[in-house]
Amino acid sequence: MDILVALENNSGSIHRMSLEALAAGQKLASEMNLSLSMLAMGKNGGDLAENAGKFNAEEVLLLENPLLDNYSSDGYSQAITSVLEQEKPRFVFMGHTYMVRDFLPRVSARLQIPFVSDVIQFRIDDGAPVFTKQVFNAKLGADIVSQSKGATLVSFQSAAYQSDQAEAGAAAIRSISIEMDSSAVKTQSEEPFKEEAGGVDLTNAEIIVSIGRGIGKEENIPIVNALVDALGAELGSSRPIVDSGWLEPSRQIGSSGQNVAPKLYLALGISGAIQHVVGMKGSKNIVAINKDSEAPIFEIADYGIVGDILEIIPKLSEAVQAAKN
């Protein structure tokens, strides 16, 4: 086996980002003429393996063990370590999910093999893959190569590859087992929960005016409220605004907040970090105003203005008001 795509289990179905990793894996397999397998584990692993078997791969490894029914960093890092020792793949591909962030670095440490994380694309150069990731808060790209003598662990950023590009096929299921005892899992996890409901729901808003750290201080928020009112919009924000306690958590947009797709998303003083962008890039029209002409937000904006939001917002409110009258 050359490439192992380790699947994240969504109660028996394949996590979207695992399908994206599969699409990336199939691309590497075809470009370098390598074999590809998948790994299914966790609760309802059998269902997961069956779903995985409908895609083009050599085989699907099925690892069933009650210690892996619920996710734990201890259990998953041990299991993947053992699987890699047994199966010896050259590349392990996964989605860059919160779960992968939590346990995969431990596999890297145990096996002393590199983990190239949050990759957005790769190409083959001199017979080896060169991975690209964003650095400096998405302002620059970096090419990374692995010097691993064993496997190389790779995780892919959300939407780096398309899940619908994963090629269908038929793969046989092979059950595998590893040695694991219950003392291996030292942590106790409680049930996942959502914070108290009752916050604003931005998912149906037609217009969202969203502020980032560029707003400078809490005292400047009222000038934005005037624009929000003029447009009949909802107010949203990036994470630092919520972290600072200036707006309630339900107004946060991004990977750890709400996912929105309004007709107009006005990004004011937001740099465009990937964790924000994943929550709003589906918006039909994106207008970005930022004083830094190189802010990454302009890369996904339909309209951009380089300027000072504190100067522009009041004037824009007036102009919108006038246009409505």
Place this chain on the structure above:
Amino acid sequence: MKIGVLIKQVPGEESPLRVAPDQGWIDETSVNFETNESDSYALEEGLQIREKNGDGEVVVISMGPEGRTQKVIREALAKGADRSIHITEEGPPETDPLRTAGVFAKALQEEQFDLILSGLQSLDLGTGQTGVILGELLGMSSATLVMETEVGENSIRVKRELESGWFQWVTLPLPACLSIQSGINQPRYPSLKGIMGAKKKEIKPLPKAEIIESNVNQSITRVYSMQKAKQTEMITGDIDQQINRLVEAMRTEIKVL
């Protein structure tokens, strides 16, 4: 309780970022370095845990070149950290998280921390791995994306952030290594008294070159500006012209007015 906190120096948000002529890294000459955002939250959490416990020690650790590393360490000491370790680095910065964490593991082994806190990820490299690897190398339990902590007798209960607004409490045995997510607390500012007091606190230097032993596992071959994916209309002119055009676009193209 003995607490170690990893703090990294990274370019401030306002700093210009230029790729170095050899494209190996950025040109650092005119960059203003600050403490990495989530690391400030990690430090604050460490200080609060010490204050709640009534005793204990907070040790900050940073690896980097002379001047800028001293700056972030001094700031942490001024906020209330008790002492510090500066792993001095010459030449290009380490970009392989397995090596970085390996250096920390060797440097910190003897400290026998009950708790090590790191930021979730650095602004520059953003691998999100250093703290987790360190925990594994030191045989500690670990958790990431931590948004709340409750210290128990021989354990710590932490609230972890999951995707799209979900959370989960996990209890880990001590010693534990936690990656702190921003927003967990409100980081304090250094007081004048703190700033004065910091001058007397220890900054122990340890040269990286004398600690590092592992091979390079991954390396950056090139850093560059990325191509734009989307067609953007950049609205130019003076501010009134910009606003006129934007309002016109809102009316006729976006159709929200």
